[in-house]
Amino acid sequence: MKRNGFINDVIKYRTILLMLTPAVLFFLLFAYVPMAGIIIAFKHYDYAGGIFGSAWNGLDNFRFFFESGDAWRITRNTALYNVAFIVVNNVLQIFTAILLFEVGGKWFRKITQSILFLPYFISWVVVGAIAYNLLNFDIGTVNSLLRGIGMEPIDIYNTPAYWPYILTIVSAWKMLGYGTVMYLAAITSIDTEMYEAAEIDGANVFQRILKVTIPNLYPTVIILVLLAVGNIFRGDFGMFYNMVGNNGVLFSSTDVIDTFVFRSLITSNDIGMSAAAGVFQSVLGFTAIMLVNYSVRRYDKDRALF
Numbered sequence: 001m002k003r004n005g006f007i008n009d010v011i012k013y014r015t016i017l018l019m020l021t022p023a024v025l026f027f028l029l030f031a032y033v034p035m036a037g038i039i040i041a042f043k044h045y046d047y048a049g050g051i052f053g054s055a056w057n058g059l060d061n062f063r064f065f066f067e068s069g070d071a072w073r074i075t076r077n078t079a080l081y082n083v084a085f086i087v088v089n090n091v092l093q094i095f096t097a098i099l100l101f102e103v104g105g106k107w108f109r110k111i112t113q114s115i116l117f118l119p120y121f122i123s124w125v126v127v128g129a130i131a132y133n134l135l136n137f138d139i140g141t142v143n144s145l146l147r148g149i150g151m152e153p154i155d156i157y158n159t160p161a162y163w164p165y166i167l168t169i170v171s172a173w174k175m176l177g178y179g180t181v182m183y184l185a186a187i188t189s190i191d192t193e194m195y196e197a198a199e200i201d202g203a204n205v206f207q208r209i210l211k212v213t214i215p216n217l218y219p220t221v222i223i224l225v226l227l228a229v230g231n232i233f234r235g236d237f238g239m240f241y242n243m244v245g246n247n248g249v250l251f252s253s254t255d256v257i258d259t260f261v262f263r264s265l266i267t268s269n270d271i272g273m274s275a276a277a278g279v280f281q282s283v284l285g286f287t288a289i290m291l292v293n294y295s296v297r298r299y300d301k302d303r304a305l306f
Contacts, residue, residue, distance in 0.1 A: 041275040061276035070260060075233070075284070078256040082232040084164070085171050086225060092172055093179030094217065098209055100180070101187045113184070116177030127170065128242030135166075160253035167243060167254065171236075179224075186220040187213060222296060226304075230289040233257065233281050257281045 010017065036051075041061055043054040065071055096116070100109050119127075134141050135156045143153035156162050190213065198208045235256030244254045246263070257277060265274040297304040 037275070038279055040271060041279045043272060045271040045275075057272070061272040062280070065273050065276050065280065070255075071280070073252070074255050074257050074260045077253065078233050078235045078258075078281075081164070081167065081235065081256065082228070084168050085175075086228045086232070088168055088172050089175050089179060090221065090225065092176055094183050094214075094221070096176060096180045097183035097187055098213055100184060101213075102205055102209070109184075113177065113181060116180055118177065119174045120178045122174070124236075124238035124242040127174065127239075128245075131166070131170065131243055157247060158249050160250050163244070163250055163254050167239065170243065171239065174239075182224070183217065183220065186217055190216045226289065226292060226296065229292045230285055232288050233284040235259065237262065 040051055040054075042056060042058060043051075044057040044060070045051075045054045049055070100112060133139070135143075137143055137153055137155045137157065140156075142156075146153050154162075156166070194212050194216075195208055198212050203211065235258045237256075237258040240254060240256055240259050241262065244250050244259075257280075261274045261277045261281075264270055264277065293304050293306065
């Protein structure tokens with residue numbers, strides 16, 4: 001009976017399952033099948049032997065990674081950057097979504113959404129070029145303006161202390177439109193009767209935001225933050241590499257796990273250590289999402305991912 005029930009469900013929901021098939025195949029081919037390559041982290045890889053024919057070396061790749069002195073630095077940078085991105089981006093996105101909902105008319109809202117969304121589609125290569133032309137010491141727009149008003153130019157590309165702020169601002173600028181659209185969709189789905197009841201009770205616009213809008217955004221915020229926490233140890237390679245490149249002066253404050261793995265593979269051709277760093281990154285990400293999901297379940301199990 002159970003088998004027949006399963007077959008009947010497949011037939012009944014065949015259209016939905018067919019729509020789901022491309023996504024399932026995508027993750028199967030590009031996320032699960034490549035997991036077999038995890039064994040490279042525990043081998044002394046050579047091209048003649050390949051993935052499965054290379055000699056085992058136990059934890060030597062991990063030992064070399066941790067003894068290199070880079071493990072703590074890149075882990076710290078990756079986590080702190082992502083925490084900053086999560087906090088700053090979500091606060092700005094929620095604020096902008098509420099502002100558009102409360103202030104903007106229909107056409108103003110649509111035009112503003114489109115303008116805010118444009119940076120999301122700009123390649124990080126282009127963003128890196130724009131940043132270079134703005135911040136370059138010799139020909140950058142910012143330093144040209146500073147010289148024009150009699151001030152000393154700032155050597156931004158040789159000063160690591162500026163880059164946590166620069167990267168946080170650039171990330172917020174690029175992701176503002178994408179997140180705003182999601183939060184605005186969540187706000188517009190709130191029952192209008194709740195706003196009407198609050199208005200009848202004498203609530204002003206700020207009280208309606210605090211008592212109606214923000215509490216109803218909690219489920220959306222929690223889901224988006226949980227998804228972001230799953231990638232808290234996975235830096236945006238496109239952003240960090242195109243904004244900083246191979247500028248070793250800035251590595252102390254801008255190097256993350258992804259750029260370290262890429263540079264290890266390109267410069268030293270050490271596939272085993274690169275794989276070990278990648279495994280280390282995946283374990284940290286898995287642990288983070290499990291801990292945060294567990295915390296959310298203890299608070300309200302209906303809002304957890306699983």
